[in-house]
Amino acid sequence: MVVSPTVANVFDAGLPTLTYDVFSTPAQVWPDLHDAQRTAPIAIGPMGPEVLSYEMARAVLRDTRFTIPPGINLAAQGITSGPLFDKVMSTLLCxxxxxxxxxxxxxxxxxxxxxxxxxxxxxxxxxxELVDNIAGARRCDVVADIARPYPIPIICALLGAPREDWRLFSDWTEDVFRAFSFSTDVATVQDDVMRAWNELDDYVDRMVAHRRRHLTDDLLSDLIRAEDDGDRLSTSELQMLAASLLMAGTDTTRNQLAASVQALSERPDQWALLADRPELAMRAVEETMRHSPVVCGAPRIVLDDVEFDGYLFPAGTFVFVNTFAANRDPAVYADADRLDLTREQAPAILTFGGGVHYCLGANLARRELAEALRILAGRLSNPRRSGSAPWKPMLGMTGPTVLELEFDA
Structure with a gap:
């Protein structure tokens, strides 16, 4: 391509530099992000350019020249071929x-x-049911007692799996998700991951065979019915989609629910507001996902030289679209660091991504989180933290690992 003389190579443009440790939490990284964001729309981070401004982040997410790095977490550990790599690469996520x-x-x-x-x-x-289990004690670990067991029954009900099999899905999800984790030494667990994934495929095979004969009112039946100009999903594609749904919809919901509860419980006025006005539950989802997201960015790579907004991204450049920073861009959100359930006319958050990879399950995730926050705010009065709440690193899936709360009846 011919590069315009007015376009600066992104690495030579005098952009601010981010020097945070890749194992840092969002709270630890935020001061550096905030300072860099006031200087330029992009900063050079530990892995490459990080897009910090809302408008640029939204545009990059919609630009098909910026593609998802293939099997990024596996490639980072030197796994670029083999049965597990092929399996991951066949998912809708990749x-x-x-x-x-x-x-x-x-x-x-x-x-x-x-x-x-x-x-x-x-x-x-x-x-x-989850709140009933902890209400009498007037204390709980939100992560272990509520957030972790919450999403699996919902996804199983969505697919049409019977209640007695929810534990199976939970175990399979725990094992398979390790293939998507940056914090797991995947080479040491490949056999366990493939065993669990094959068991999940076999289960879905049986479900699909039964549904083809007896369609019902669930997502799997809807996927079997789905048709576009004679095109239908094959059994292997239905397997893949069931696994993708479990992977995309389980850990994100678990972590975001815990993060949202922490953000609200640390601001008693906002918790009380939601308890008094349950109709704000969906806004509570949007605002806590803007302020305290557990998915803080989207990795992208450019396969060819790309000119974008006055910068040249050379072929092979790894780009991190930092949606955590973009969702707090003061040029777009007034008083961006403040969590405010009464915030009105706010632009759409970027936490669900954008463009061709916008999260298909966004509406379901919003509904799950909104109902959970509404019920928790209504049933747990005056929650307050009774211990530390450490978070996982920002890169990858973050969120609190423990969140101990005490509350009134």
Missing amino acids: LEGSEHQRLRKLVSKAFTPRATERLHDTIVAVVD
Whole structure:
């Protein structure tokens, strides 16, 4: 490509430098991000350019020249081939181009508002049962007692799996998700991951065979029904989508629920406001995901030289779209560091991504989080932290590892 003489190589443009440790938490990194954001829309971080401004981050997420690095967490550990790498690369999380577009088009026909709404009673029942288990003690670890067991029953109900099999799905998810974790030495657990993944595939095979004969009112049946100009999902694609749903919808919901509860409980006025006005539950989701997200960015790579907004990104450049910083951009959000459930007319958060990789399950995640926060605020009065709340590193999936609360009846 011919580079305009007015375009500066992103590495030679005098951009601010971020020197944080890759194992730092969002709270530890934020002061450096905040200072850099006031200087330029991009900073050079430990892994390469980090996009910090809201407008640029949104534009990069929508630009197909910035693609998802293939199998990034496995490649970072030197795993670039083999059965597990092939399995990960076949998921909807890693696909690109026409095949990704084809599958999203079919899957979107099943991810309708109606599909989410029919889970309402299940969601409420699951949250109420979890709160019942800890209400008498007037104390709990939100991570272990509420957030961790919460999403699996919801996803199983979404797929149409019977209640007695929820534990199986939980165990499979724990094992398979290690293939997507930056903090796991994947080479040492590959056999366990593949065993769990194959067991999940076999289970889904049996579900699909049964549903093809007896369609019901669940997501798996909707996916089987989905058709676009005669194109339908194969059994292997249904396997992959079930696994992708478990991977994308379990750990994110667990961690975000704990993070959102922490953000609200540390601000008693906001917790009390939600308890008094439960109609603010969906706004509580948006605001806590803006302020205290557990997914802090989206990795991208440019395969060819890319000119973008006055900068040249050379071919092979790894780019981190720092949505944590973008969601607190003071040019877009007034008093951006403040968590405020009454915030109005705020631009859409970038935590769910953007463009062709915008999260397909965003509406379901919002519904799960909103119902949980609404019920928790209504049933746990005056929550206050009774211990430290350490977080996992910002890169990868973050969130509190422990969140001990005491509360009134």
